[in-house]
Amino acid sequence: MKDSSKIGGDEEFDQRNKKFVNSMNKNKSLLKKSKDWIDNVFDYEYVYHFRWLGRPIIQFPQDMIALQELIWNTKPDFIIESGIARGGSLIFHASILELLNHGKVIGIDIDIRKHNRKEIENHPLFKRIKLIEGSSIDDSVINQIKKIIKNKKKIMVLLDSHHTEQHVLEELKKYSSFVKSGSYIIVFDTVIEDLKKHHSTNRPWGHGNNPRTAISKFLKNNKRFKIDKEIHKKLLITSCPDGYLKCIKN
Numbered sequence: 001m002k003d004s005s006k007i008g009g010d011e012e013f014d015q016r017n018k019k020f021v022n023s024m025n026k027n028k029s030l031l032k033k034s035k036d037w038i039d040n041v042f043d044y045e046y047v048y049h050f051r052w053l054g055r056p057i058i059q060f061p062q063d064m065i066a067l068q069e070l071i072w073n074t075k076p077d078f079i080i081e082s083g084i085a086r087g088g089s090l091i092f093h094a095s096i097l098e099l100l101n102h103g104k105v106i107g108i109d110i111d112i113r114k115h116n117r118k119e120i121e122n123h124p125l126f127k128r129i130k131l132i133e134g135s136s137i138d139d140s141v142i143n144q145i146k147k148i149i150k151n152k153k154k155i156m157v158l159l160d161s162h163h164t165e166q167h168v169l170e171e172l173k174k175y176s177s178f179v180k181s182g183s184y185i186i187v188f189d190t191v192i193e194d195l196k197k198h199h200s201t202n203r204p205w206g207h208g209n210n211p212r213t214a215i216s217k218f219l220k221n222n223k224r225f226k227i228d229k230e231i232h233k234k235l236l237i238t239s240c241p242d243g244y245l246k247c248i249k250n
């Protein structure tokens with residue numbers, strides 16, 4: 001096998017990686033181990049244990065790397081995220097946009113706690129962030145978003161709020177019109193469908209009723225988006241298997 005440091009241009013390097021990713025995804029034992037690992041770490045609230053530039057972010061670090069790649073590749077004018085929690089993901093997006101010197105973030109949450117709002121508003125990257133309090137599917141929230149984005153073309157949407165099928169499907173219907181060819185909608189927590197049942201105890205979502213089932217219903221009637229399988233195939237560890245949706249036509 002060729003030493004990877006001896007590989008020439010990016011194209012050759014990418015082709016080589018693609019081959020490895022494909023063969024990695026044929027390794028049933030590795031796929032099972034990855035699934036088991038995710039299931040296991042959920043028992044310890046693994047995704048809560050990280051911060052981005054000071055704020056807690058509730059994500060797998062692998063998904064953060066994938067997001068960074070997507071933001072770099074698509075250079076969005078706006079990143080809209082439903083589900084803010086403690087603000088770490090908003091700060092994450094804002095920090096990458098700051099490096100690009102382009103774009104703003106809109107964060108929507110039904111309940112922006114006072115202490116979280118204070119920390120987010122005092123953060124140096126708040127200059128790239130707008131907060132909207134309300135339910136992500138509320139018409140008044142959608143109208144506020146429309147006013148902010150006006151006629152900007154490149155919009156990336158991240159859905160990470162209430163994880164029932166009904167809510168996510170409604171979000172997909174309402175937010176997909178903002179996203180144009182080449183941009184993405186990322187639907188978080190599709191992994192709920194793969195996790196053991198006890199992870200959804202006392203939750204209004206679970207097997208058969210979660211972001212993954214919402215995507216299946218959405219894609220039956222919407223041919224503008226397709227699942228970008230290459231992303232979760234290379235991550236293996238992700239909260240969004242089948243959740244990276246690429247817009248393929250306007």
Ligand SMILES: C[S@@+](CC[C@H](N)C(=O)[O-])C[C@H]1O[C@@H](n2cnc3c(N)ncnc32)[C@H](O)[C@@H]1O
Pocket residue numbers: 056057058059082083084085086087088089108109110111134135136137160161162
């Ligand atoms: C998983 S957390 C978001 C995590 C955040 N994106 C991050 O990466 O750090 C989910 C958030 O969704 C919010 N939420 C729940 N229902 C909502 C709704 N109908 N509309 C908007 N936000 C909602 C909750 O208040 C909570 O803060």
